[in-house]
Amino acid sequence: MTFAEKVKEARLAMNLSQTELSQLTGISERSLYTYEQLGTIPRSGNIKKIAEALRVSVTYLMDDGETDKTKHIEQDQFIDDVKQEFGSKGAREAKEILSRTGALLAGGELDDEAKEVFFQSLMEVYLDSKQAAREKFTPKKYRKHRSKSR
Structure with missing residues (x-):
């Protein structure tokens, strides 16, 4: 799975809207939309914020082959x-x-x-x-x- 797919899947698994994730991370809804829908990769600081909010590892989000969300x-x-x-x-x-x-x-x-x-x-x-x-x-x-x- 790609970064975009993993973010969307993890967000939905936590029953969060993009608006709610935006509030948790301090990242604009527009940016979150580009990450999820257009596959744009954010700066490392935003990747970390997203990973923390979604309770997954940065490694999971960034490695297309990684399937364990919390291992790292x-x-x-x-x-x-x-x-x-x-x-x-x-x-x-x-x-x-x-x-x-x-x-x-x-x-x-x-x-x-x-x-x-x-x-x-x-x-x-x-x-x-x-x-x-x-x-x-x-x-x-x-x-x-x-x-x-x-």
Whole structure:
């Protein structure tokens, strides 16, 4: 299914009109119409708002082959948190790690619960190591400046 089809299906499954979805997301009805009816792909910020309002993952909306609506919600949140804390480069690194690790585990002997525990641990280790690197390699004068602006 395409992005447009998934948005419309998820919206209807929640018994929402385009007007109601517009109110939930802050996206104009006209824009929502173009996303659903014309297949226009929105900016990433709007994709995130739509995914959150419809309680589906961004990955589900953007990957035509993805059929599980909620499978990647935690990973999407993790990537968003990393982006907030470490910027776009950190988010790209985190996506790459999750992607490579997912490929490593594909078709393996682990059940879904064990894979989830593994991914949670991996995400925690990544955040801890990024924070440790920031503390070790960022000059103190810049660390203080960054912490004041937060």
